[in-house]
Amino acid sequence: MQRITDSETQGVFDRERRAPACTRETIMRNLTSSDLIRAGSALVLSAGILVGTTMTLAAMENAVPKIDVERRCHAAQHTNEKMLGAGSSSQTFEACLKDEKLARDAMERAWAELPASTKALCVQPKVFSASYIEWRECVEMVGHVKALKKR
Numbered sequence: 001m002q003r004i005t006d007s008e009t010q011g012v013f014d015r016e017r018r019a020p021a022c023t024r025e026t027i028m029r030n031l032t033s034s035d036l037i038r039a040g041s042a043l044v045l046s047a048g049i050l051v052g053t054t055m056t057l058a059a060m061e062n063a064v065p066k067i068d069v070e071r072r073c074h075a076a077q078h079t080n081e082k083m084l085g086a087g088s089s090s091q092t093f094e095a096c097l098k099d100e101k102l103a104r105d106a107m108e109r110a111w112a113e114l115p116a117s118t119k120a121l122c123v124q125p126k127v128f129s130a131s132y133i134e135w136r137e138c139v140e141m142v143g144h145v146k147a148l149k150k151r
Helices: 024-030 033-060 069-084 092-113 116-122 132-150
Strands: 002-006 011-015
Touching (some): 069 092, 092 132
Antiparallel strands (some): 002 011
16 A cells, blocks of 8 residues: 655545456446447458468469378378278278379469469368369369359
C-alpha cells in the first residue's frame, strides 16, 4: 500500500495500487460494436491474405512441388489392410508408387504450359491431400470446364 498525503485536507489516505482487471468479461464489456466489426474485418483480411499466399506459392514455382509419395502410399496400404485384412494389400504400396510416378511425370510435362490460376487452384500441398494423382485430375477437370465454357 502506498500512503498519499492530501495537502488540502491535511489527511492521510491509504490507497491500493492495482493494475486494472484484464479479464475476458471486462474486455467484452468495454468493446463497442464497431470494435468488433473492425476486429472481424481484420481477421477476414488476414485469412484472405494467408489463403491467397498459400494458393499462389505453388503457382510461382518453376517445377511441380515435391511431395512424400512413399508416406502417402504407406498410409494407403495401411488403410487397405485395416479395411480388407492383413494379406489383402501386398501390391498396394508398389501400385500406389507407380501411379503417383506416372501422374508426376504427366504434371511435369504439362507444368510449363499450365496457367498460374490452374496451378494455384489444383496444386496446394499444404491445404488438402498432397497427391500427384489428385493434382493431375484437378488440372484435367479445370481444362474440361474451360473447354465447356468456350462452347
